[in-house]
Amino acid sequence: MNNFKFWKLSIKELRGSFNEFKIVITSIFLGIFIISAVGSLSENLKFEINNQRSQLLGGSFELSTTYQKFPQKIKNWLEGNGKVSEVIELRTMLSSNKNLINKRRLVELKAVDENWPLIGSVSITPNQTLNQSINNTNVNGVLIDKNVKNQLSLDLGDTLDLGDSRIVIKGIIKKEPDRMFSFATFGSRVLLSIKTLQKTNLIVPGSLVKYKIKFIPNKNNINLSYLNKLVEGTNITVRGINSSTNNFNNFIERTSLFISMVGLITLLISGIGISNGVKGYIIKKIKNIAILKSLGAKNIQVFLIYLFQVMVIFLLSIIPALLAGISIPFLLSPIISSELFDTFQATIFFKPIIISFSFGLIVCLLFTIIPIASTYKIKPIQLIRHAAHNIHNQSSKKIKIFIFFLIFLLSYLTVIMTNDIKLSAYIFTSIFISFIILSALTNIYFYILKKINFKIGSLSELVRKSIISKNSFSKTIVVSFSIGLSLLISLNIIEESLDNKISKTINQEAPNHFLIDIQPNQIDTINKLASSSKDILFLNSQPMLRGRITEINDIKVENLKVNKDVEWVLKRDRAFSWTNERPKNSKLISGEWWKKDYNGPLLVSMGDKIAKGMNVKIGDNIRFNILGRNFEATIFNTREIIWENMNINFIFVLSESSLTNAPHTWIASTTSENKEINNNFVEKVVTKFSNISSISIEESYKAIKSILNLLIIIINSIALITLLSGVIVLTGILDVSKKDKLYEIAIFKILGASPKKISLLWLYEYLIIGLMASLISLLIGCLVSFILLYFVFNVDFYVNYLTLIILSFIVPTVVTVFSFFKMIKLVLSKPLQVLRAHNH
């Protein structure tokens, strides 16, 4: 009976070799740490949200309605069947005239009754109760959040105008219990009592106001479907704790998915480092393997011995990575407690640990199986012949099948993690295609290098021969660096192109300001004001009302199958406008505009892409609910909507009808070449009509840009991490080829080359390798960014040549300087000692 215990032998053979695995350990650690940290954090947050969802919703249920107050009958029923708190939310301008500097900001007003909050508590600085700050004050006390305080330079006790009344800042909101889900908030928070809101007279017919009731029933049988029946026929929406947390859970899932993908991609790129590390290790073990085989070890035994060693190293790297990953929620718990939840207790979840472990194991096997299988090619006779210093990755059929199996497992695991087959397929196809392009370009370069010849004995010829030699690792260095640099270059081009497009739009196409919440009786005065100012080139104003699509061609929206990219149109209230005159600058794609004096059944003009996404065409019927009333309109034409020009764009423009007389507001945009005159005009309007709010496009752009910048910083960091994995690979290669290089240098020296000449040769070689990586990355970066810009962003390709040149020099500089410093000792070594050591 064969009692071969490969693991015992494996451990014995591994002794003293841990240093060889530095690169492998670092590479595995990095990717696994990201995946496990993000997974643990996201599981903890989701768990906490589920625990605290009542508090985050502000009750067991939230009923909400836009424009109209709750019918008294429903309100009475709710009050009779549980605890109730009323909340009113609207946007408005808050202006401060502190130190004679006039500042205005769009804010989100939240007016609450004395029962608010039903669950949890609000935290205020300085410490006080809501009764002390906003409910029982004779001075119209309000609370503001940090943003409002900073934007308007406000202090406690400051007074300012809000509508028709003066308010006093009583405190700063530290934590608002049910604010978690308000991602759509446009401005910063001002909290006040409903009584104070009433005094401001900000709510006028047609104002975009959201009325909410937070409700905790006192009977168990009052559930979501019960309440939905209660509000049937109204435009009231009911949310339970489950539906309310879905948005936030989705947000966490999407964010963690994005970062996990980054971890996976880092792990895959680090795979090159892992593979090289193991390859280098096997090369160093060629003699030992030959000894084992000469003593009768079979190929499979040797394979198992080294596979086991790699698995031990894998465990040694993954355990600290997992520990570091799962400790992240614990380390962040003070921040999470102060910013998101009242009490946050970090927990260890096994799902992210299992997923990270499996990813690590599969990637580790995937990238090490080929170098380990190369032990099959090592012959015991190499003991008496000069052993080769490189191994060749020729894998057998069995190994190839195993690799395909691992790729399948990796894809399957990605599908489990993303819960999205399309996304997983997209990721893997992109990675696969990128690797093919990368490999093809690298091969073309090496082919050219093989074919060209320089003068025999010249520096260039020596370098060329060294780069293309059989035992050279230059191809691996080129591929490892090209991945990170391609990513960095394509991101840079996309960023510059988007920036260029936005700047162009801001300067040439977009209006300067939007004016919102204009009352119908105010629009004529505003038009007159605009026409009296010669410098206001264009004032575009349109009426609007918000409503919700309920049916298309008699099919309820919940049963409709529409493209994913237009689902958002059906999910929430949308703005509707109406006019019998074709809006200026609108381009019809299909159909024609109705006659100016049209007075028949309701017609609608739709955004063309949205119509296509919903699979509707001219003649189809759309039913929608506005202010609790159902309307049905027939599609008469479709228009092109260019969102990027930031003009007033309504998806739905209706023909004039009875809706014209419903309470509504107007929206206007102003465009002028002279910014100051435009600002003065806007200032005049908002001073004259306190209910009107203005939004500066430039400031909105700045806000968007700062979010975009944050995203770009994150993605650029990832690209830098991938570049770092290139450095890890380079370090490994330099370590592995140290012995051969040392021998080569010794020979050069004996033949009369000076250390200076050898250094020059060295620098030249690595500069060429770095430049090859740069050229490949430039080609791939430009190609990828062009495809994305053209097909996804629909934006012109724009390149900042200076940045591109700087980026292109990163890799040659890093490769040359890094390898030079790493190898300078070798250049200074004594040749005879080296040769003696080599011959033994």
Add this chain to the structure above:
Amino acid sequence: MNNNSKKHIIELENVHVSLKSNVETVNILKGINLKILKDNSISVIGESGAGKSTLAMTIAGLELISKGKIFFKGVAIHDLEEDELANYRSKNVGIIFQSFNLLPSMTALENVNLPNQISGVLIDDKKGTELLKSVGLKKRLNHYPHQLSGGEQQRVAIARSLISSPEIIIADEPTGNLDKRNSEEVMKLIFKLQSDFASTLILVTHDETIAKQCNKIIKLDNGLIVKDE
């Protein structure tokens, strides 16, 4: 002594070994015919590059032949697969190299036990310890190769070659890396153990004095046997 009355443990028939490189094909052995008797010792001598080591490694199953036949106790080993050859080696052949070829991460005792560990028959350290004692390394059991002198390392290699009680011991220039005093001691040890274990010894050497201690000497030149006495 009538050779035919004793059984041949190794028989080589018209053995050729050629090595192909990118530039040319080098013929190292050009038709070797050789019969080796069981329990005998045979020395292989010749100039550098004559094919001495290649001949020994061919018998060990480490070098694959390009033409001819090799039999071990009448069983053909020239057409065995790689893993079958490994099996043949682990059961029947003990090899002593010029450069010792010990695993640096293992102690003397672990190195000696290695063949038995590979073939899965290692139960305890008893036999390994005994062998190390017999080669005079009683106090060096747990020393690593870098803690041993050249002579001591070669003694470990000798002990390792005997651990599986092989029928053939192949020693390829075992004293090539040793000084005169160590060479003599090592050779004494090899002959003594060959006799104690009743193994067949195939000794590759430059040294004619050492060669003469064997039952038979064959001389190789340019891949052919030029002298067989």
